[in-house]
Amino acid sequence: xxxxxxxxxxxxxxxxxxxxxxxxxxxxxxxxxxxxxxxxxxxxxxxxxxxxxxxxxxxxxxxxxxxxxxxxxxxxxxxxxxxxxxxxxxxxxxxxxxxxxxxxxxxxxxxxxxxxxx
Numbered sequence: 001x002x003x004x005x006x007x008x009x010x011x012x013x014x015x016x017x018x019x020x021x022x023x024x025x026x027x028x029x030x031x032x033x034x035x036x037x038x039x040x041x042x043x044x045x046x047x048x049x050x051x052x053x054x055x056x057x058x059x060x061x062x063x064x065x066x067x068x069x070x071x072x073x074x075x076x077x078x079x080x081x082x083x084x085x086x087x088x089x090x091x092x093x094x095x096x097x098x099x100x101x102x103x104x105x106x107x108x109x110x111x112x113x114x115x116x117x118x
Contacts, residue, residue, distance in 0.1 A: 004076045011050040011068035011115055015057025022053050061089070066103065068113035074100045077114055086112070 016022035023042050027033055030051065036043035042053040054062060071077040074092045082088060086104040089111060095101050098118030103111050 004071065004073060004080055006077070007070040007072070009067045010048065010070045011052065011113070012065055013052040013054050013057070013062070013068065013113070014065045015060070015062035016053045016055055017058065019053060019055040026051065026053060062111075064111070066111050066113045068101065068115040070115050070117070072116065074102055074114050074116035078102055078104065081112075081114075092116075 014022070014026075019039070019042060023034065023037075026042075026044060030044050030046045032044060032046065034042045034044050036052075040055065044051040054060070069077075078088065078092060081104055085107050088102070089105050090101070090103040092100045092102040092114070100116040102114045104114070105111055
């Protein structure tokens with residue numbers, strides 16, 4: 001086993017076609033209003049997990065919700081999982097505030113997200 005163990009799944013992003021309708025459902029499900037509420041993204045902090053709604057996510061290639069594994073070193077983890085057989089779908093890039101995200105596909109095509117906070 002490597003020294004690049006994950007910090008677990010802490011973020012799940014959901015592609016949505018109707019942000020207002022999805023926000024109503026997720027607010028009811030989680031019993032709270034979102035902490036981040038913008039036309040391009042709605043996010044909730046619930047019991048140590050971040051749940052995000054991504055309008056137009058399907059057009060961005062999200063075919064289902066994506067679970068993001070939090071890691072200390074995204075480039076090292078990308079190298080490790082690709083050496084083990086994963087395929088990079090989205091290279092590591094900054095999504096704001098120094099937060100880096102990337103996605104890979106496992107051998108069966110399941111999408112796995114990686115996330116590194118600054």
